[in-house]
Amino acid sequence: MIKIFKYSFSDLMRSRWSFIYLGFYLLLGFVLLFLNNDLSKGIITLMNVIVVLTPMIGTIFGVMYFYNSREFTELLLAQPVKRSVIFLGQFLGISISLTLSLIIGLGIPFLVYGLFRSGEIFNFLLLLIAGGFLTFIFVALSVCIALFNSNKIKGFGYAILMWLFFAVIYDGLVLLSMMVFADYPLDDFALLVSFLNPIDLSRIMILLKLDISALLGYTGALFQRFFGTSLGFVMSWLMLLIWTSVPVLLMVRIANKKNF
């Protein structure tokens, strides 16, 4: 698996897109910090960008890389290598190179700004870890979609739709159902639905750590009561892990049955 990972990773590292992505984060980090002039405000703004952007880039890169490397995959399939190893290696190649772009791209401006001298380092790390998780989750989901659809256009369309669902439509539906069922107690429901969407989950986890949950009103207090406890904390990380491993397992399953 290390070998496949090595080739996928070096292939991606040579492509111009990884550098554009890295450059974007570098620019974003510097601009945010020097405009806000404040680390914690910078982190809050960054959070809003990261929870939407990392899933999108993961989705697009996942599908694009899968379709583009079809030849590479077919070449490998005829070699004495296990199928699951080929796909896991490629998955790690994409996810890790994207996560590295994120960490390096944001790490440099924050280090320059004096991250280590402030108390924000844990919040910053939390942000990067959440961004990493979201990258892994959405790359796996989009590779699954690509495996299901041999038609590139269709696969690309479904993948973008999937991202749009989790990033925008899901929240709209939740809001709508909250309004419709406003007469009923919805506390537990709100908690549950936030668990079922990795983007929402990451957003809430970071918000609560940033101590701005007061802005969220009653729901915020409720969330703080749950996520603030160690049980809530462990549960939410566990949920992100589940969100990562289920699509990965699904990906391996589909890949093992697919005809090339």
Next chain:
Amino acid sequence: MITVSNIKKSFGKLQVLDDISFEVNKGGIVAILGPNGSGKTTFLKILLGMVIADGGKILYKEKDISKSHEYRKHIGYLPQIARFPDNLKVREVIDMIADVRNEPSNPDDLIKLFGLEPFLDKNLGNLSGGTRQKVNIVLTFMFDTPVIVLDEPTAGLDPVSLIKLKDLINKAKATGKIILITSHIMSLVEELAEEVIFLLEGSIYFKGTIGELKTRTGSEDLEHAIAAILES
């Protein structure tokens, strides 16, 4: 060494292979023939584990190939269309496959034989179809595998390279390897192969030597024998 029993495969409603069974036990060249869409490539891909059969099994050295990927160490495969990652260089793809397979390989003689030296540092995406096919041939023959699977090996090759390829195949045959080959060029098949498996509408229509096929159809050469089958 290779036992194929009751292999079935369909894509949607299209039954591509229907109950294919045969055995190849000794070294030599076996040609798998048939009209377009008769399932030749599908069969070869099932043998390599790239396509998964709906039913039946293939045994390699008495072991079911669906159970392990190890048997692919013994197979060199030349795919029908030479497709490679575009941004890799020729040298890189050769090194990569050698690295992934982790077995002794000898690409240098083959690179020289096909005159690929000037292309070693070029991206595969910029090569002509014929040159890519030569890279494909190098990748297939650089390992010492007891089984070689060639799917339309002559596609895009110039006459000089074709002669070199035939020499390679004959040399491999002389060392007792099993070579499975598909081709639409009957003169090539007649020149190389001893045994023919003729697929028609997903079933084995004929299996035997080229001589037997000719007597059965009362034709002088293979091309006419095949045409006689297809027209009857």
